Amino acid sequence: MKGKEPLSESYYYILLCLSKGANHGYGIMQMTEKLSYGDVKIGSGTMYGATSNMMKKGWIHEIMSDEVGAERRRLYQLTNLGREALKNEILRLQRMLENAEEV
Amino acid sequence: MSAKYKTSYRAYPAWDYQAEIEDLNRASENGWQLVKGGCFHSKFVNNPDICYRYQLDYQKVDDMGRYIETFREQGWEYISSTFNGWHYFRKIYDPSLPEDSYEIFTDKESLHEMKNRWARLAFILGAFIGIFAIICLVRMVLKPQLPVLVQLLTFAIESAVFLRGGYIMRNQAHYRNHRGSRALFVTFLCLIVIGCTASITLIEMRPILSAQQNTEEVIEPIIDNRWVSFDVRYPDNYYLDLDMNADVPFTFEIVNGNGEIMYSENGTDVHKENIRIKLQKGQYWFSLTAEDGFELSTSIE
Numbered sequence: 549m550k551g552k553e554p555l556s557e558s559y560y561y562i563l564l565c566l567s568k569g570a571n572h573g574y575g576i577m578q579m580t581e582k583l584s585y586g587d588v589k590i591g592s593g594t595m596y597g598a599t600s601n602m603m604k605k606g607w608i609h610e611i612m613s614d615e616v617g618a619e620r621r622r623l624y625q626l627t628n629l630g631r632e633a634l635k636n637e638i639l640r641l642q643r644m645l646e647n648a649e650e651v
Numbered sequence: 652m653s654a655k656y657k658t659s660y661r662a663y664p665a666w667d668y669q670a671e672i673e674d675l676n677r678a679s680e681n682g683w684q685l686v687k688g689g690c691f692h693s694k695f696v697n698n699p700d701i702c703y704r705y706q707l708d709y710q711k712v713d714d715m716g717r718y719i720e721t722f723r724e725q726g727w728e729y730i731s732s733t734f735n736g737w738h739y740f741r742k743i744y745d746p747s748l749p750e751d752s753y754e755i756f757t758d759k760e761s762l763h764e765m766k767n768r769w770a771r772l773a774f775i776l777g778a779f780i781g782i783f784a785i786i787c788l789v790r791m792v793l794k795p796q797l798p799v800l801v802q803l804l805t806f807a808i809e810s811a812v813f814l815r816g817g818y819i820m821r822n823q824a825h826y827r828n829h830r831g832s833r834a835l836f837v838t839f840l841c842l843i844v845i846g847c848t849a850s851i852t853l854i855e856m857r858p859i860l861s862a863q864q865n866t867e868e869v870i871e872p873i874i875d876n877r878w879v880s881f882d883v884r885y886p887d888n889y890y891l892d893l894d895m896n897a898d899v900p901f902t903f904e905i906v907n908g909n910g911e912i913m914y915s916e917n918g919t920d921v922h923k924e925n926i927r928i929k930l931q932k933g934q935y936w937f938s939l940t941a942e943d944g945f946e947l948s949t950s951i952e
Contacts, residue, residue, distance in 0.1 A: 574724035592722040593755030
Protein backbone atom coordinates (compact mmCIF):
# COMPACT_ATOMS: atom_id res chain seq x y z
CA MET A 549 0.00 0.00 0.00
CA LYS A 550 2.73 2.42 1.06
CA GLY A 551 4.54 2.24 -2.25
CA LYS A 552 1.35 2.67 -4.26
CA GLU A 553 0.38 5.95 -2.64
CA PRO A 554 0.09 8.83 -5.08
CA LEU A 555 3.00 11.26 -4.88
CA SER A 556 2.43 14.81 -3.76
CA GLU A 557 2.88 17.45 -6.44
CA SER A 558 6.19 18.55 -4.89
CA TYR A 559 7.58 15.00 -4.77
CA TYR A 560 6.50 14.38 -8.35
CA TYR A 561 8.17 17.51 -9.68
CA ILE A 562 11.36 16.96 -7.70
CA LEU A 563 11.69 13.44 -9.13
CA LEU A 564 10.79 14.69 -12.60
CA CYS A 565 13.43 17.45 -12.48
CA LEU A 566 16.08 14.95 -11.36
CA SER A 567 15.26 12.44 -14.10
CA LYS A 568 17.37 14.47 -16.54
CA GLY A 569 20.39 14.42 -14.22
CA ALA A 570 21.64 15.58 -10.81
CA ASN A 571 20.59 19.03 -9.70
CA HIS A 572 20.68 21.25 -6.62
CA GLY A 573 17.65 22.47 -4.71
CA TYR A 574 17.54 25.84 -6.38
CA GLY A 575 17.77 24.26 -9.83
CA ILE A 576 14.88 21.94 -8.98
CA MET A 577 12.81 24.87 -7.77
CA GLN A 578 13.43 26.90 -10.94
CA MET A 579 12.88 23.99 -13.28
CA THR A 580 9.61 23.12 -11.50
CA GLU A 581 8.31 26.65 -11.87
CA LYS A 582 9.25 26.72 -15.53
CA LEU A 583 7.72 23.29 -16.28
CA SER A 584 4.46 24.12 -14.51
CA TYR A 585 4.25 27.66 -15.96
CA GLY A 586 4.54 29.12 -12.46
CA ASP A 587 1.76 26.96 -10.98
CA VAL A 588 3.93 24.80 -8.75
CA LYS A 589 6.39 26.41 -6.36
CA ILE A 590 8.62 24.54 -3.96
CA GLY A 591 9.52 26.58 -0.88
CA SER A 592 12.59 25.87 1.23
CA GLY A 593 10.72 24.13 4.02
CA THR A 594 8.89 21.87 1.59
CA MET A 595 12.14 21.20 -0.30
CA TYR A 596 14.10 20.20 2.80
CA GLY A 597 11.34 17.95 4.08
CA ALA A 598 10.79 16.28 0.70
CA THR A 599 14.49 15.69 -0.02
CA SER A 600 15.05 14.35 3.51
CA ASN A 601 12.15 11.91 3.16
CA MET A 602 13.19 10.80 -0.30
CA MET A 603 16.75 10.20 0.87
CA LYS A 604 15.37 8.06 3.69
CA LYS A 605 13.28 6.11 1.18
CA GLY A 606 16.36 5.69 -0.99
CA TRP A 607 14.81 7.45 -3.99
CA ILE A 608 17.56 10.07 -4.22
CA HIS A 609 21.03 10.53 -2.81
CA GLU A 610 23.36 13.39 -2.29
CA ILE A 611 26.53 14.02 -4.29
CA MET A 612 28.96 16.92 -4.39
CA SER A 613 29.43 18.85 -7.62
CA ASP A 614 32.97 18.50 -8.96
CA GLU A 615 32.98 21.47 -11.32
CA VAL A 616 36.43 23.00 -11.42
CA GLY A 617 36.51 26.56 -10.13
CA ALA A 618 32.88 26.52 -9.09
CA GLU A 619 31.81 26.42 -5.47
CA ARG A 620 31.30 22.84 -4.36
CA ARG A 621 27.57 22.34 -4.00
CA ARG A 622 25.24 19.63 -2.89
CA LEU A 623 23.44 17.92 -5.74
CA TYR A 624 20.66 15.39 -5.59
CA GLN A 625 20.73 12.39 -7.85
CA LEU A 626 17.95 9.94 -8.66
CA THR A 627 18.50 6.31 -7.66
CA ASN A 628 16.99 3.31 -9.46
CA LEU A 629 14.36 3.12 -6.74
CA GLY A 630 13.47 6.77 -7.30
CA ARG A 631 13.31 6.27 -11.03
CA GLU A 632 10.89 3.41 -10.48
CA ALA A 633 8.72 5.50 -8.13
CA LEU A 634 8.54 8.22 -10.79
CA LYS A 635 7.72 5.68 -13.50
CA ASN A 636 4.89 4.22 -11.40
CA GLU A 637 3.48 7.67 -10.77
CA ILE A 638 3.57 8.54 -14.47
CA LEU A 639 1.78 5.26 -15.25
CA ARG A 640 -0.84 6.06 -12.63
CA LEU A 641 -1.40 9.54 -14.06
CA GLN A 642 -1.55 8.14 -17.60
CA ARG A 643 -4.16 5.63 -16.56
CA MET A 644 -6.23 8.36 -14.96
CA LEU A 645 -6.07 10.40 -18.17
CA GLU A 646 -7.03 7.38 -20.27
CA ASN A 647 -9.96 6.75 -17.96
CA ALA A 648 -11.11 10.33 -18.43
CA GLU A 649 -11.03 9.84 -22.19
CA GLU A 650 -12.97 6.57 -21.99
CA VAL A 651 -15.83 7.97 -19.94
CA MET B 652 14.72 55.73 20.14
CA SER B 653 18.43 55.67 20.94
CA ALA B 654 18.91 52.12 22.15
CA LYS B 655 20.68 49.88 19.67
CA TYR B 656 19.64 46.55 21.14
CA LYS B 657 16.55 45.36 22.90
CA THR B 658 15.28 42.13 24.32
CA SER B 659 11.66 41.09 24.08
CA TYR B 660 10.31 38.71 26.70
CA ARG B 661 7.23 37.88 24.75
CA ALA B 662 6.55 34.15 24.67
CA TYR B 663 4.35 32.35 22.19
CA PRO B 664 2.78 28.93 22.40
CA ALA B 665 4.04 26.70 19.59
CA TRP B 666 0.63 26.41 17.94
CA ASP B 667 0.58 30.21 17.70
CA TYR B 668 3.83 30.45 15.77
CA GLN B 669 2.10 32.40 12.98
CA ALA B 670 1.45 35.21 15.46
CA GLU B 671 5.15 35.25 16.30
CA ILE B 672 6.02 35.54 12.59
CA GLU B 673 3.55 38.42 12.18
CA ASP B 674 5.05 40.20 15.18
CA LEU B 675 8.60 39.70 13.88
CA ASN B 676 7.59 41.16 10.50
CA ARG B 677 5.97 44.14 12.20
CA ALA B 678 9.05 44.68 14.41
CA SER B 679 11.22 44.63 11.29
CA GLU B 680 9.03 47.28 9.63
CA ASN B 681 9.56 49.39 12.75
CA GLY B 682 13.34 49.01 12.46
CA TRP B 683 13.94 46.20 14.97
CA GLN B 684 15.73 43.24 13.40
CA LEU B 685 15.81 39.87 15.09
CA VAL B 686 19.30 38.70 16.11
CA LYS B 687 18.36 35.63 18.07
CA GLY B 688 14.97 34.00 18.44
CA GLY B 689 14.05 32.07 21.54
CA CYS B 690 11.20 30.35 23.31
CA PHE B 691 10.96 32.87 26.09
CA HIS B 692 12.86 35.90 24.89
CA SER B 693 14.21 37.30 21.63
CA LYS B 694 17.03 39.76 20.92
CA PHE B 695 16.67 42.59 18.41
CA VAL B 696 19.05 45.12 16.92
CA ASN B 697 17.93 48.53 15.69
CA ASN B 698 18.36 49.07 11.96
CA PRO B 699 15.63 51.12 10.28
CA ASP B 700 17.25 50.93 6.83
CA ILE B 701 16.23 47.38 6.08
CA CYS B 702 13.09 45.27 6.23
CA TYR B 703 12.83 41.51 6.46
CA ARG B 704 10.17 38.87 6.24
CA TYR B 705 10.50 36.02 8.76
CA GLN B 706 9.67 32.34 8.80
CA LEU B 707 9.74 29.66 11.46
CA ASP B 708 10.27 25.96 10.88
CA TYR B 709 9.95 23.11 13.34
CA GLN B 710 12.31 20.43 12.17
CA LYS B 711 14.59 17.76 13.52
CA VAL B 712 17.59 18.50 11.35
CA ASP B 713 20.00 15.64 10.60
CA ASP B 714 22.30 17.69 8.42
CA MET B 715 22.50 21.35 9.40
CA GLY B 716 24.71 22.24 6.43
CA ARG B 717 22.22 20.88 3.93
CA TYR B 718 19.34 22.46 5.83
CA ILE B 719 20.81 25.96 5.83
CA GLU B 720 21.92 25.59 2.20
CA THR B 721 18.41 24.58 1.10
CA PHE B 722 17.07 27.80 2.59
CA ARG B 723 19.96 29.99 1.43
CA GLU B 724 19.43 28.89 -2.18
CA GLN B 725 16.06 30.64 -2.09
CA GLY B 726 17.33 33.77 -0.37
CA TRP B 727 16.62 32.80 3.25
CA GLU B 728 19.18 33.79 5.82
CA TYR B 729 19.44 31.49 8.82
CA ILE B 730 19.22 33.38 12.12
CA SER B 731 19.16 30.90 14.99
CA SER B 732 17.49 27.86 16.49
CA THR B 733 15.86 27.21 19.82
CA PHE B 734 16.88 24.29 22.01
CA ASN B 735 13.68 22.45 21.18
CA GLY B 736 13.97 22.49 17.40
CA TRP B 737 12.46 25.72 16.08
CA HIS B 738 14.52 27.47 13.42
CA TYR B 739 14.34 31.17 12.51
CA PHE B 740 14.92 32.42 8.95
CA ARG B 741 14.64 35.82 7.30
CA LYS B 742 14.61 37.19 3.79
CA ILE B 743 14.99 40.79 2.64
CA TYR B 744 11.55 42.21 1.97
CA ASP B 745 10.83 43.25 -1.59
CA PRO B 746 7.49 45.10 -1.79
CA SER B 747 7.14 44.23 -5.50
CA LEU B 748 6.84 40.52 -4.69
CA PRO B 749 3.54 39.01 -3.57
CA GLU B 750 3.25 38.10 0.13
CA ASP B 751 2.91 34.38 -0.69
CA SER B 752 6.40 34.32 -2.22
CA TYR B 753 7.68 34.37 1.39
CA GLU B 754 6.11 31.03 2.24
CA ILE B 755 8.49 28.18 3.00
CA PHE B 756 5.79 25.50 2.87
CA THR B 757 4.25 25.52 -0.55
CA ASP B 758 2.00 22.50 -0.27
CA LYS B 759 -0.52 21.24 2.27
CA GLU B 760 1.37 17.98 2.80
CA SER B 761 4.65 19.50 3.99
CA LEU B 762 2.90 22.07 6.19
CA HIS B 763 0.90 19.28 7.83
CA GLU B 764 4.04 17.22 8.24
CA MET B 765 5.68 20.10 10.11
CA LYS B 766 2.64 20.69 12.31
CA ASN B 767 2.18 16.99 12.98
CA ARG B 768 5.81 16.68 14.05
CA TRP B 769 5.14 19.19 16.80
CA ALA B 770 1.66 17.82 17.57
CA ARG B 771 3.08 14.30 18.02
CA LEU B 772 5.58 15.61 20.57
CA ALA B 773 2.83 17.53 22.36
CA PHE B 774 0.64 14.40 22.51
CA ILE B 775 3.49 12.28 23.89
CA LEU B 776 4.33 14.95 26.47
CA GLY B 777 0.66 15.42 27.35
CA ALA B 778 0.15 11.68 27.78
CA PHE B 779 3.33 11.34 29.84
CA ILE B 780 2.32 14.15 32.20
CA GLY B 781 -1.20 12.71 32.18
CA ILE B 782 0.20 9.46 33.63
CA PHE B 783 1.70 11.48 36.49
CA ALA B 784 -1.69 13.12 37.02
CA ILE B 785 -3.34 9.69 37.21
CA ILE B 786 -0.74 8.47 39.71
CA CYS B 787 -1.49 11.56 41.82
CA LEU B 788 -5.20 10.88 41.53
CA VAL B 789 -4.73 7.34 42.83
CA ARG B 790 -2.56 8.60 45.69
CA MET B 791 -5.21 11.22 46.41
CA VAL B 792 -7.92 8.57 46.68
CA LEU B 793 -5.81 6.31 48.91
CA LYS B 794 -4.19 8.98 51.05
CA PRO B 795 -5.72 12.43 50.54
CA GLN B 796 -3.37 15.27 51.42
CA LEU B 797 -2.70 18.81 50.25
CA PRO B 798 0.70 18.48 48.50
CA VAL B 799 -0.62 15.61 46.37
CA LEU B 800 -3.72 17.64 45.48
CA VAL B 801 -1.49 20.52 44.33
CA GLN B 802 0.58 18.08 42.22
CA LEU B 803 -2.56 16.53 40.79
CA LEU B 804 -3.94 19.91 39.68
CA THR B 805 -0.58 21.03 38.23
CA PHE B 806 -0.07 17.82 36.23
CA ALA B 807 -3.67 17.73 35.07
CA ILE B 808 -3.58 21.30 33.75
CA GLU B 809 -0.16 20.81 32.10
CA SER B 810 -1.33 17.63 30.45
CA ALA B 811 -4.53 19.27 29.23
CA VAL B 812 -2.63 22.24 27.79
CA PHE B 813 -0.22 20.01 25.84
CA LEU B 814 -3.00 17.78 24.53
CA ARG B 815 -5.06 20.79 23.51
CA GLY B 816 -1.97 22.43 21.96
CA GLY B 817 -1.28 19.32 19.91
CA TYR B 818 -4.90 19.21 18.83
CA ILE B 819 -4.90 22.88 17.80
CA MET B 820 -1.63 22.48 15.92
CA ARG B 821 -3.04 19.56 13.95
CA ASN B 822 -6.25 21.35 13.06
CA GLN B 823 -4.83 24.82 12.84
CA ALA B 824 -7.38 26.13 10.36
CA HIS B 825 -9.82 26.61 13.24
CA TYR B 826 -7.47 28.51 15.49
CA ARG B 827 -7.46 32.29 15.26
CA ASN B 828 -7.37 33.74 18.74
CA HIS B 829 -3.93 35.24 19.12
CA ARG B 830 -4.08 37.79 21.92
CA GLY B 831 -6.03 35.71 24.37
CA SER B 832 -3.85 32.68 24.03
CA ARG B 833 -0.69 34.57 24.83
CA ALA B 834 -2.03 35.65 28.21
CA LEU B 835 -3.11 32.07 28.75
CA PHE B 836 0.37 30.84 27.92
CA VAL B 837 2.05 33.13 30.46
CA THR B 838 -0.53 32.05 33.04
CA PHE B 839 0.32 28.45 32.19
CA LEU B 840 4.06 28.98 32.74
CA CYS B 841 3.40 30.75 36.07
CA LEU B 842 1.11 27.94 37.09
CA ILE B 843 3.77 25.26 36.56
CA VAL B 844 6.30 27.23 38.61
CA ILE B 845 3.79 28.01 41.37
CA GLY B 846 2.44 24.45 41.38
CA CYS B 847 5.89 22.84 41.69
CA THR B 848 7.14 25.31 44.29
CA ALA B 849 3.95 25.03 46.32
CA SER B 850 3.95 21.24 46.45
CA ILE B 851 7.66 21.10 47.39
CA THR B 852 7.16 23.74 50.08
CA LEU B 853 4.11 21.96 51.48
CA ILE B 854 6.01 18.67 51.65
CA GLU B 855 8.95 20.40 53.37
CA MET B 856 6.58 21.91 55.92
CA ARG B 857 5.06 18.61 56.99
CA PRO B 858 6.23 17.16 60.29
CA ILE B 859 8.03 13.93 59.48
CA LEU B 860 8.73 12.35 62.77
CA SER B 861 9.30 8.94 64.19
CA ALA B 862 9.75 8.07 67.82
CA GLN B 863 10.92 4.85 69.39
CA GLN B 864 11.13 3.76 72.95
CA ASN B 865 12.26 0.51 74.50
CA THR B 866 12.53 -0.09 78.21
CA GLU B 867 15.29 -2.59 77.62
CA GLU B 868 17.44 0.29 76.49
CA VAL B 869 16.00 3.20 78.41
CA ILE B 870 16.28 3.07 82.11
CA GLU B 871 13.62 5.66 82.89
CA PRO B 872 10.19 4.66 81.70
CA ILE B 873 7.94 7.40 80.43
CA ILE B 874 5.44 8.24 83.09
CA ASP B 875 4.96 11.98 82.71
CA ASN B 876 2.77 11.59 79.61
CA ARG B 877 4.81 13.94 77.45
CA TRP B 878 6.82 12.00 75.02
CA VAL B 879 7.62 14.01 71.87
CA SER B 880 6.23 17.22 70.41
CA PHE B 881 5.76 18.20 66.79
CA ASP B 882 4.49 21.22 64.87
CA VAL B 883 1.73 21.15 62.30
CA ARG B 884 2.13 24.16 60.03
CA TYR B 885 -0.98 23.87 57.88
CA PRO B 886 -4.29 22.07 58.34
CA ASP B 887 -4.41 18.79 56.42
CA ASN B 888 -4.74 15.04 56.78
CA TYR B 889 -1.74 13.51 58.54
CA TYR B 890 -0.90 9.82 58.73
CA LEU B 891 0.16 7.88 61.75
CA ASP B 892 1.83 4.49 62.10
CA LEU B 893 1.77 2.71 65.42
CA ASP B 894 3.71 -0.36 66.49
CA MET B 895 3.46 -0.85 70.20
CA ASN B 896 3.37 -3.61 72.75
CA ALA B 897 3.73 -3.70 76.49
CA ASP B 898 3.44 -6.10 79.43
CA VAL B 899 0.85 -3.88 81.07
CA PRO B 900 -1.91 -1.83 79.42
CA PHE B 901 -0.85 1.59 78.10
CA THR B 902 -2.60 4.62 76.62
CA PHE B 903 -1.27 6.50 73.63
CA GLU B 904 -2.74 9.88 72.74
CA ILE B 905 -2.15 12.81 70.45
CA VAL B 906 -2.84 15.98 72.38
CA ASN B 907 -2.95 19.56 71.08
CA GLY B 908 -1.74 22.73 72.81
CA ASN B 909 -4.99 23.11 74.71
CA GLY B 910 -4.79 19.58 76.08
CA GLU B 911 -7.58 18.32 73.77
CA ILE B 912 -7.20 14.71 72.73
CA MET B 913 -7.10 14.33 68.95
CA TYR B 914 -6.47 10.61 68.86
CA SER B 915 -6.40 7.92 71.45
CA GLU B 916 -5.43 4.27 71.55
CA ASN B 917 -5.02 1.83 74.40
CA GLY B 918 -4.26 -1.81 75.03
CA THR B 919 -1.22 -3.98 75.28
CA ASP B 920 -0.73 -4.55 71.56
CA VAL B 921 -1.32 -1.92 68.86
CA HIS B 922 -0.14 -2.35 65.30
CA LYS B 923 -1.71 0.10 62.86
CA GLU B 924 -0.65 1.84 59.69
CA ASN B 925 -1.76 4.98 57.85
CA ILE B 926 -4.25 6.16 60.45
CA ARG B 927 -5.69 9.37 59.03
CA ILE B 928 -5.96 12.25 61.49
CA LYS B 929 -7.22 15.72 60.58
CA LEU B 930 -5.01 18.26 62.33
CA GLN B 931 -5.19 22.05 62.46
CA LYS B 932 -2.17 24.35 62.60
CA GLY B 933 -0.40 24.23 65.97
CA GLN B 934 1.79 22.25 68.33
CA TYR B 935 0.94 18.69 69.27
CA TRP B 936 2.25 16.06 71.65
CA PHE B 937 2.51 12.33 71.58
CA SER B 938 1.37 11.42 75.04
CA LEU B 939 1.96 8.07 76.70
CA THR B 940 0.78 6.56 79.92
CA ALA B 941 2.40 3.29 80.77
CA GLU B 942 4.25 1.75 83.57
CA ASP B 943 6.78 -0.77 82.55
CA GLY B 944 8.08 -3.25 80.06
CA PHE B 945 7.09 -1.65 76.72
CA GLU B 946 8.47 -1.49 73.26
CA LEU B 947 7.04 1.39 71.24
CA SER B 948 7.48 2.83 67.83
CA THR B 949 5.40 5.49 66.17
CA SER B 950 5.71 7.84 63.25
CA ILE B 951 3.66 10.58 61.65
CA GLU B 952 3.84 12.31 58.28
